[in-house]
Amino acid sequence: MKIYIDILIITNSILNLIYLETFAKIIHRKIENVRLGLAALAGGFFSLILIFNGESFVQAIIITIIKWVCMAVTLLIASGFKNLWQFLKNFLIYIAIRAAYTGMILIYWQLSDSKRIYVRNYTAYFDISLIKLLIAVISAYIMLCVYEFIIRRFHGRSEGYKAVYSNGTYELTLPAVADSGNKLCDSFTGMPVVIFYCSEMYYHYNLQRPEMCVGGGFRYVPFNSVGGSGLIAVTPKGKVTIIDDKGCKTDVRCYAGVMKAENGKSRAIFNPLLIE
Numbered sequence: 001m002k003i004y005i006d007i008l009i010i011t012n013s014i015l016n017l018i019y020l021e022t023f024a025k026i027i028h029r030k031i032e033n034v035r036l037g038l039a040a041l042a043g044g045f046f047s048l049i050l051i052f053n054g055e056s057f058v059q060a061i062i063i064t065i066i067k068w069v070c071m072a073v074t075l076l077i078a079s080g081f082k083n084l085w086q087f088l089k090n091f092l093i094y095i096a097i098r099a100a101y102t103g104m105i106l107i108y109w110q111l112s113d114s115k116r117i118y119v120r121n122y123t124a125y126f127d128i129s130l131i132k133l134l135i136a137v138i139s140a141y142i143m144l145c146v147y148e149f150i151i152r153r154f155h156g157r158s159e160g161y162k163a164v165y166s167n168g169t170y171e172l173t174l175p176a177v178a179d180s181g182n183k184l185c186d187s188f189t190g191m192p193v194v195i196f197y198c199s200e201m202y203y204h205y206n207l208q209r210p211e212m213c214v215g216g217g218f219r220y221v222p223f224n225s226v227g228g229s230g231l232i233a234v235t236p237k238g239k240v241t242i243i244d245d246k247g248c249k250t251d252v253r254c255y256a257g258v259m260k261a262e263n264g265k266s267r268a269i270f271n272p273l274l275i276e
Contacts, residue, residue, distance in 0.1 A: 013044030163268035167238030
């Protein structure tokens with residue numbers, strides 16, 4: 001089989017796009033399109049490892065290490081780095097996803113005795129037309145959409161939630177309500193907003209003073225609700241974790257919006273899609 005460098009890079013860029021989309025679905029995160037594209041392209045170029053000779057034991061070890069480093073860099077480009085523990089967790093999930101897809105490719109290669117697939121150094125090469133490649137990508141996308149629909153449709157929801165907000169040494173926990181009507185997003189980034197109705201948090205950040213709001217990493221975003229409309233202070237600072245009544249924790253990729261509590265009842269409002 002003749003291996004063409006351009007086909008090798010293109011096919012593996014598409015494969016990495018599928019890996020990363022699957023990764024995003026499983027961990028319930030949205031990867032920005034720019035990051036997704038750059039990571040997929042990097043994974044495509046990393047596939048050039050296929051051309052190296054790994055016949056001896058030492059060479060195989062070196063190629064394995066290089067491959068793992070390439071996967072780690074690809075994931076870093078896609079998801080960034082917040083802390084070592086979270087990255088290691090995501091890396092293991094990403095490796096499992098790649099192993100599952102590669103396993104399916106190997107099984108098909110062996111059972112079909114296909115002459116159009118070549119696997120070497122943990123990298124697959126497909127000697128197929130771009131039309132067939134496009135069909136494969138569309139099929140994978142449809143499968144991911146079906147998976148997402150099944151999860152949304154049949155995943156049992158908890159009866160109660162708690163929302164934990166932490167920023168440095170400051171942390172608070174509030175009862176939370178899953179409300180599909182909360183479609184509030186940050187005007188500039190499009191990030192979803194989890195709303196914290198909490199006077200303690202409101203005064204902790206001095207949000208009663210507009211100049212402190214703007215200078216403290218917050219900005220005002222307009223909102224509409226059943227009770228009326230107005231402006232809410234939102235910030236990307238801190239981390240939001242949703243905990244269900246079974247103890248399952250989900251770190252939510254979102255902005256935090258802060259308002260004074262109504263009638264002294266503190267709570268958080270989030271869209272349930274954020275934890276599905």
